[in-house]
Amino acid sequence: MADKKKPLYKEFTKGLIKENPVLRLVLGTCPTLAVTTSVESAIGMGLSASFVLICSNIVISALRKLIPDKVRIPCYIVVIASFTTIVQMLVKAFLPDIDKQLGVYLPLIVVNCIIFGRAEAYAGKNRVIASAVDGVGMGVGFTIALFLMGAVREFFGSGAFYGHKIFPESMPAMTVFILAPGGFFVFGLLMACANKLAEKKGVPKAELKGCEACPMAQSCKIALIDKEKCEENTVKEATAE
Amino acid sequence: MKDYGFFAIILTGIFTNNYILSKFLGICPFLGVSKKTKTAVGMSLAVIFVMVMATAATYPLNTFLDKHDLSYLQTIVFILVIATLVQFVEITLRKFIPSLYSALGIYLPLITTNCAILGVTILNIDEQLSYGQSLVNAVACGLGYLVAMVMFSGVRERLESAEIPKFLKGLPSTLVAASLVSLSFLGFTGLVEGIFG
Numbered sequence: 454m455a456d457k458k459k460p461l462y463k464e465f466t467k468g469l470i471k472e473n474p475v476l477r478l479v480l481g482t483c484p485t486l487a488v489t490t491s492v493e494s495a496i497g498m499g500l501s502a503s504f505v506l507i508c509s510n511i512v513i514s515a516l517r518k519l520i521p522d523k524v525r526i527p528c529y530i531v532v533i534a535s536f537t538t539i540v541q542m543l544v545k546a547f548l549p550d551i552d553k554q555l556g557v558y559l560p561l562i563v564v565n566c567i568i569f570g571r572a573e574a575y576a577g578k579n580r581v582i583a584s585a586v587d588g589v590g591m592g593v594g595f596t597i598a599l600f601l602m603g604a605v606r607e608f609f610g611s612g613a614f615y616g617h618k619i620f621p622e623s624m625p626a627m628t629v630f631i632l633a634p635g636g637f638f639v640f641g642l643l644m645a646c647a648n649k650l651a652e653k654k655g656v657p658k659a660e661l662k663g664c665e666a667c668p669m670a671q672s673c674k675i676a677l678i679d680k681e682k683c684e685e686n687t688v689k690e691a692t693a694e
Numbered sequence: 695m696k697d698y699g700f701f702a703i704i705l706t707g708i709f710t711n712n713y714i715l716s717k718f719l720g721i722c723p724f725l726g727v728s729k730k731t732k733t734a735v736g737m738s739l740a741v742i743f744v745m746v747m748a749t750a751a752t753y754p755l756n757t758f759l760d761k762h763d764l765s766y767l768q769t770i771v772f773i774l775v776i777a778t779l780v781q782f783v784e785i786t787l788r789k790f791i792p793s794l795y796s797a798l799g800i801y802l803p804l805i806t807t808n809c810a811i812l813g814v815t816i817l818n819i820d821e822q823l824s825y826g827q828s829l830v831n832a833v834a835c836g837l838g839y840l841v842a843m844v845m846f847s848g849v850r851e852r853l854e855s856a857e858i859p860k861f862l863k864g865l866p867s868t869l870v871a872a873s874l875v876s877l878s879f880l881g882f883t884g885l886v887e888g889i890f891g
Contacts, residue, residue, distance in 0.1 A: 483809050530777055533771035542766065557816050560769045564809045566722060634714045634877040641869030645861050646847035658864055
């Protein structure tokens with residue numbers, strides 16, 4: 454994994470487009486759908502998650518030789534949860550409006566698959582600087598995806614951009630876009646656009662990889678049996694007895 | 695919601711505040727494990743089970759933390775307790791109730807990092823429910839999870855054989871289908887207020 458010849462800027466840029474955590478790897482879907490009702494909360498979420506991601510990447514990477522392999526998952530959870538608590542306190546103290554908008558999703562950064570996935574796939578195996586850069590790239594990629602979602606949903610749903618009205622009051626906005634169905638719909642269309650671009654570049658479409666993308670894959674029996682056929686195996690195992 | 699009693703909590707959890715379709719909690723398994731109805735049911739049952747266990751364990755702990763002015767430790771304590779609990783439940787089931795283990799056990803590791811579980815424990819406390827109400831709420835939200843998963847797995851089985859425009863094939867079509875299912879649940883808005891208000 455640790456490719457020392459690879460220049461650092463590539464670690465950064467891969468998170469933006471080629472391996473964008475939301476649009477290419479399909480990770481962290483819950484916050485992507487939940488907090489993108491406005492640009493402001495989308496950026497707030499993106500930056501908070503990025504902060505946790507960068508810090509936890511640095512700490513986990515620095516401790517990677519100290520953490521025994523068998524208990525690495527609880528260790529990662531503690532590190533990530535600590536930084537999530539720090540972010541929670543900072544946001545509560547300095548940005549109370551954002552705190553209200555994010556609500557329960559702020560503490561839920563701790564179970565964000567992107568952060569856990571990066572710890573497992575990258576920070577636990579690579580040098581500190583590379584891990585930090587990887588965290589920055591993935592964080593920015595996540596924020597960009599959230600920003601796109603937020604911009605589209607706020608534009609159609611409340612006729613505004615970053616709180617500034619664009620449409621006149623006489624034109625009613627399509628409120629459904631800031632409700633739950635709009636979230637799924639905009640995400641679906643954004644995904645279709647990302648797939649279209651990917652097709653042009655000749656790279657495979659983004660697909661839910663099921664177990665492979667899941668950060669728990671290593672400890673999970675379904676994934677251990679056969680990564681590709683995990684769903685079929687799940688059924689077989691479930692009906693075995 | 696507090697004043698309406700248990701039945702209202704159950705209706706709210708299943709229909710108006712469905713965790714998947716209106717609160718976006720636990721989306722990863724919703725999209726990942728809903729291809730077949732059987733896996734969807736197994737996963738949801740495991741979720742209900744762990745939701746109730748997690749609520750039962752974290753609620754008293756939170757009272758303890760509050761008492762000693764340690765409420766800033768909430769997130770870290772909750773996630774650790776849930777992770778430990780899931781491991782513990784898995785070991786216990788394997789040893790003592792193998793039949794239940796073979797049905798639910800394989801889904802358990804997936805659930806540790808499921809935001810619906812941590813979400814329900816934190817929301818119970820944010821909404822200042824009592825211990826009994828929290829447990830009922832956990833069951834209700836779990837049932838809502840089951841309803842959404844089973845419904846959506848049905849939709850997806852139909853989607854497999856449907857003719858889909860090329861640019862929507864794969865994940866985008868799944869998301870648009872989820873949007874339509876979620877739109878139908880929007881129709882339940884005001885249901886609880888209508889019955890009990």
